[in-house]
Amino acid sequence: MTISLKTRITAVGPEVADLAEGGVVILFADGSPSELAEVSVLHAVEDQPSAEAPATGARISIGSLEATITSVGSSAWQKVLDIGHVVISFNGAESTERPGEICASEVDTQALVAQLQTGTAIIIHA
Template sequence: MTVYKTKVNNIGEEAELFQEEKMVILFGENAPAELAEYCYNIQVNPIEGHIAVGQHVYFGDVPFEITAVGDVVEKNLQDLGHITIKFNGESIAELGGTLYVEDKEMPEVNIGTKISIQ
């Protein structure tokens, strides 16, 4: 079951800097200007259900298993389209707005890339 789906509308000039830290920052259409340049801008859509460990985040057709879910991920994604996805396989969510996924090669993210949580 698909819990969330969106697509990348724009990429901030500095968004790729966070790849070295194995993270992607998503933010909806209303990202503050001072943050937008560091984010992958997405369309804000409703969440249908709950995001849980064991589900997968898909970037296009490439799945990443969710290993931990911060306590405000659902609220932030629903309200702002704003979460950080960290590709380090952590099983404890240290940051409330971060979704942690398995530690493997990060996906290529471009304008038009579809992102879903299933």
């Protein structure tokens, strides 16, 4: 299985749990502005992201939690490549509401919150 992105959580902003309970996770590479860090999961890339965006049906794992990508916004992957930023909505939508968003299958949001810890790996498998 090809890996599109492998990164590791370095910090979790104080407002992340509230967003995750609503099924939304905002990733931002280390070094993001402090006002964005409050709502973001900061991360450090371990394997450079693939040039190609993951396709619908690809898998995303956050620790032991897994979901299936259901749609990828038109600029989402470019933002991952440029600044390590993406909004992941675990809503099962077949189309994104915003161009910088990746949608994935619905998950147990309490389990999602539990996985958002420093050191947890986030992997997108193409």
